[in-house]
Amino acid sequence: MYNATAELVREASNARIIRVRPDWPKRRRLGGQYGSLGLASAADPAKLVKRAYSVSSPMVDASGALIDDDEVDWLEFYFNRVAGAPDREGLTPKLFALKSGDRIFCGEKITGHCTLERVPRERDLLLVSTTTGEAAANAILAQHLAEGRPGMACSLVLGDAAWESLYRPEHAALQKAFPRARVVEVSADDAVTRTEAMLKAAFADAETSRRSFGFALAPTKTHFFLIGDPAMIGAPRKLGAWTYEDAAGGLLPVLAKAGFTPATRFKEGDIDHESYW
């Protein structure tokens, strides 16, 4: 049933970074893609309780050198306890109880469309993520740098007032080694509202934008990734085939007003988004 071994990298009361060494040969993946993890169900130990998780990336080692994903035999995952998030059979608490050396199920298929695949190389990136969504943002940022893309990149990681990213040491090393990369934590109970205000100010004044993110925001030059809490993203709600209801809040309407358009599998655009907790 289990096909991988867990290793605890770092933890805080509400978050954990775990590396999973699969028994199977690791395949190449793109930053922003996700896999699945599973543990035995309490109700039926012969069955697995599984859930999708974005693959994260530490991005750099302690010296600031980029980590080559082809050269490591693990996949990294980042878990946050999020109040009110759906959680099948309490998988997240079980993941918080894992110890190094424990066995775990890790799905062999890593997939997902919220990636750099269709983003022109020269684009500046603005990644906005909430808590666990930072996993995907880290992986995308690592790929951006590893591919030597010339654009600037800024990752805004949002959480409540008590939250802080477990990746702070890596963020510091990354910014030291790569001046064109920036990571900004927005820890506040109204983090989404603050981010909205930052974006509006940046759209209004290029110099403000450069101070906040390192570059000026423009539809032809910037690509957005919005990853995490659906309320932060503000994607239209699907009612039925081809029927959607606009969201009341979130960042998508703000970006749309500034001339950005969401990308889909079928349509080019300058915003990729993926909702999860």
Add this chain to the structure above:
Amino acid sequence: MKATGKTAVSRLEAQRKILKAGHFFKLICGAGNEDPDEVYKLSLVYTLAGALGIDLAARADVVTAAKRGVADAKKLAPAYGLKEFIAPYLTVSVGMAGDPHVRKARILDDNCTECNACIPVCPTEAIPKSLTIIESRCIGCGACGVACQDDAIGYSHKTIAMEKVLKECIAAGAENIELHCAVPDHEQSLKEWKLVAGLLPDGFLSVCVDRGYLSNHELKKRLELMLEHARGRMIVQADGIPMSGGKDDFNTTLQAVATADIVAKMKLPVHLLLSGGTNSKTVELSKACGVPYAGASLGTYARHLVYEHLNDPAFPDEKALRPAVEKARRLVETCRPME
């Protein structure tokens, strides 16, 4: 009603000329698309855009919906600047168990992690939030299975009484039949092909094949066997990666051209259509690679190009119809003969 008589023969000859000239643009509504309302809208738009073929699910009500779209387009043709109106040839698609075009996806609850990744990648919006796939909308493309990280997508073949259904479709106005037989078994494929050939003695027969199961050698063998029953009226739809369209770039259409190239090198007396990941770059790439073609069959890309207008509540009023026709026309015009 069998397609016989002077009109039918001249339609057949006209189609042959179009195929030989290399500008047979076929809109694929989807072998699994059983939504007559959507088929009507697509047929209306693409007929006005100048498409010469429309590919449909094998259902009489779907064929009737397409006929209605074509008839309405004929009335509007002068207003849309269509100088010479040619009613598109209606093809109905049937398939064998195992071929992706005629399968239906379903979500396996035991495996599903409810990550919802399948929802936005579905080209036909067949997956609602409830995660129960709407069968009439599912075209079996497998995009949900690709997005699913945990093998929670299963497929089943929709069995139909082929002979009865095809007779109904022909009576409703179908002029061509396409058999999807991307399966390893020659014998069974040939059996179905003979049935199809017998049902439509005066129309073009199309076989849609990809290379998922067949080596180049076996592909040639299959086509040669089929040709014996459809000499002079056989279309081969070379399916690069079945139903993989969506993006408008050369990479997406590469396998469509590559598969056509393999068939072209067999030097068989067939008309060759490009499909399976086709877009506005397909014919350009085929020309650049020197791969001969009778035309191009476009599905996912062509449909998505106009969906926003088709789903406008104003459709088919002018303000929604005209921009759809303009976009579709630009796409149809990419299908030009090789110089």
